[in-house]
Amino acid sequence: MKKLLIFFVLISFCRLSLPAQSSKDGIALIPRPVSLQSKTGFFKLSPAVRIACAGDAAMPVGEMLAMHLNKATGWKIKPQKFSSGNILLQINKNADDKIGKEGYQLKVSSAGIQISANTSAGLFYGMQTLLQLLPEAIESPTATTAKWQIPAVEILDYPRFGWRGIMLDVSRHFFSKEEVKRYIDQMVRLKFNTLHWHLTDDHGWRIEIKSLPKLTEVGAWRVQRYGRFNTRKDPQPDEPATYGGYYTHDDIREIVAYAQTQYVTIIPEIDVPGHSMAAIAAYPELSCTQQKVYVNPGTAFSEWYGNGTFKMLVDNTLNPSDEKVYEFLDKVFTEVAMLFPAPYIHVGGDECYKGYWVNNPDCQALMKQLKIRHVEDLQGYFMSRVEKIIQSKGKKMMCWDEVLEGGVSTDVAIMSWRGMKGGIKAAKEGHQVVMSPTTYAYFDYQQGEASIEPPVYASLRVKKVYSFEPVPEGINPQYILGAQGNIWTEQIPNFRHLEYMSYPRLWALSEVVWSPKEGKNWQDFARRMEHHFLRADVAGINYAKSVYDAIIQTTKKEGKLTIEMATEIPDLQIYYTIDNTMPDNRSPRYEKPFELPEGNITLRVVTYRAGKPIGHLITLPLAQLEKRAGQHEKELFD
Ligand code: ACM
Secondary structure: OHHHHHHHHHHHHHHHHOOOOOOHHHOOOOOOOOEEEEEEEEEEOOOOOOEEEEOHHHHHHHHHHHHHHHHHHOOOOOOEEOOOOOEEEEEOOOOOOOOOOOOEEEEEEOOEEEEEEOOHHHHHHHHHHHHHHOOHHHHOOOOOOOOOEEEEEEEEEOOOOOEEEEEEEOOOOOOOHHHHHHHHHHHHHOOOOEEEEEOEEOOEEOEOOOOOOHHHHOOOEEOOOOOOOOOOOOOOOOOOOOEEOOEOHHHHHHHHHHHHHOOOEEEEEEEEOOOOHHHHHHOHHHEOOOOOOOOOOOOOOEEEEEOOEEEEOOOOOEOOOOHHHHHHHHHHHHHHHHHOOOOEEEEEOOOOOOHHHHOOHHHHHHHHHHOOOOHHHHHHHHHHHHHHHHHHOOOEEEEEHHHHHOOOOOOOEEEEOOOOHHHHHHHHHOOOEEEOOHHHHEOOOEOOOOOOOOOOOOEOOHHHHHOOOOOOOOOOHHHEEEEEEEEOOOOOOOHHHHHHHHOOHHHHHHHHHHOOOOOOOHHHHHHHHHHHHHHHHHHOOOOOOHHHOOEEEEEEEOOEEEEEEEOOOOOOEEEEEOOOOOOOOOOOEOOOOEEOOOOOOEEEEEEEEOOEEEEEEEEEEHHHHHHOEOOOOHHHHO
């Protein structure tokens, strides 16, 4: 009896200590709402359910809700403009300051559902939460059957940041108009509201500029190559450029209009003065060398020396001393500003190699005239000229953090990617900042065991993404617009792999940018993440299961290798062999770090959960174990 009592005390303690939306009632919302109270009972959906939209502004959300419900159930629910119904969507008559422009209240009882918000965007996010309260069958792209019931809850919710972004690179690989829309559909399910569209780079120019037709006639196409990016063969003489694509003005208007229906702002990026090889392929007179270059298919055209220093073997940089360049940019930004209603235009400014400027007499003459000694300041001059162009189109400029080196006005918003330091410096100087550091937000990086994942030069696990805090200590939060995940696509050739690289890391990031800082709990997130694996399975969305693989690290001391292993998520058991046999759950179980005996040993590792294998077999020969000695992912072992 005493034991039983202790058991119940423990259970109730655990229940209390878990965040509100723990496993009770199967509620597993991502991102975690500000507050959630579970009530008793369910609301049962039926074909007779009535979606009532109180006011015109609620109607588009009512239609989207009906579309989602009908798709999965096969029913034919139609929203009605009405002030009562068993699913009521209403805009608050008196704005509720607490929830702001994007927050909402959602009440579900056995009698009905009510979503209220100050704006239709708030209703839209309330709808996303409601959909996640339904069983995973709601994600089915075709009609199916399920127990269509929603647990009774009261939710009050609003975002932490106004900029909840994802950057999609469509230059390195092209994604069709339909794919971009599909990606928008997915991001809004997680309450992201900003799509930063990286439209130009060395590997393709993807936006039609009617006054500069060669940008897409030439710049949007490259020779087809397979195999790892940055190791590919140069184009051969007369080889046709068949890989690529671009968005016409009509395509862009269509995507922007679609994004607006999903409460997504699209920020276009035209990356200058570096990363401009596709533009230079079209108009060679834009560079200092005026070399004839081609749209790069993924060759090794740069050398990297560590600490971010590098050399471009091919001139991919606009000439800052040439007025023709500014005339060119004026034409480009006239059309970009016309197509995109967003307040910001991103103009890149990153990784600009200045070696060709150093050797160019016109650049040197300009530096003399400007009385500047460093080429960094020449980039400063270039950026200030571009800022004037951007401002003349009624827009604000945003740049990567490198532009701080040449000095830019505090009206320029900074996107911090080389860690957080650029963002910290920028915020201290009074710039608006979006945090998208490689250390927490680069989703082109591998997300698990390096010997299994498709090869990329760096790693970022979902657990680390979840630990991201966009407002550094001592920084006034009013300068931090929000945060963003960047998906560079050198190694992402298709939509399916874009999904794989996005999930589950975007789920973690959605929580970083939406949910309160307080109450973060990795174990609880991990449980909800696994629930979302099921939802993604039903939706047919690809995602990485890397969290089920062991993390294997080695250290070397006095010639001896020590093996240390862990898992990102709880409740997994690790088994291994060092005798060239296949491991299973009767092999040695990993309990603590151990020293590898002498010999030409291969380590084989598997993970199990509840007696069943889960995750991949990892096979690491001695040479690989030696190579990774000391390369720790320390925080994953905490
Ligand atoms: C960047 O990753 N070059 C912004």
